[in-house]
Amino acid sequence: MLFFSFFKTLIDEQVIVELKNDMSVRGTLKSVDQFLNIKLDDVSVVDEVKYPHLSAVKNVFIRGSVVRYVHLPGAVVDTALLEDATRKEAASQASKMGGR
């Protein structure tokens, strides 16, 4: 749930989603769900000459399972907050596992 919440804070930011088939799509993050499926508006494929396949497309839905990376604008991420949330999540996972 942590990364779902994290991505929700990045809605309306410009990101580049690199897919496992090596294609990269730039666009504005509009929506994310529990599977980390991503919807981008106003997209442009990063190497349009190589990949003209999406020339007629402005909005896409990308299945979470095919995402390799999501390149983010560093300035937008509050790393302290993220670190803190990660520690809390790790702690709650540890206690769920019965303190193993």
Next chain:
Amino acid sequence: MSALAPYVGKAVVVITSDGRLFTGILQGYDQTTNIILESAKERVITPDAPTEVLDLGLYLLRGESVALCGLVDDEIDSQIEWDKVRGLRLGETKKLGR
């Protein structure tokens, strides 16, 4: 919640995990991204030959094999001469052996 609801009834482009490209009208979908396309066509885009189009009719694509679903902008689409388009063959999302 990121859903395909706004795309239903509209022309979409679906890229599959094996690197194929399909167009059609989105008729239905579900939580696992299974997709139903009406008037489905496969567009085979290659670097050195005219784009091939294969008519497929009513198609069900299993969610596992769906990589991306894009909403077609009809204005832009009508201005593209698809048989003149050249491009790389799309890769697969899973490398062999994994």
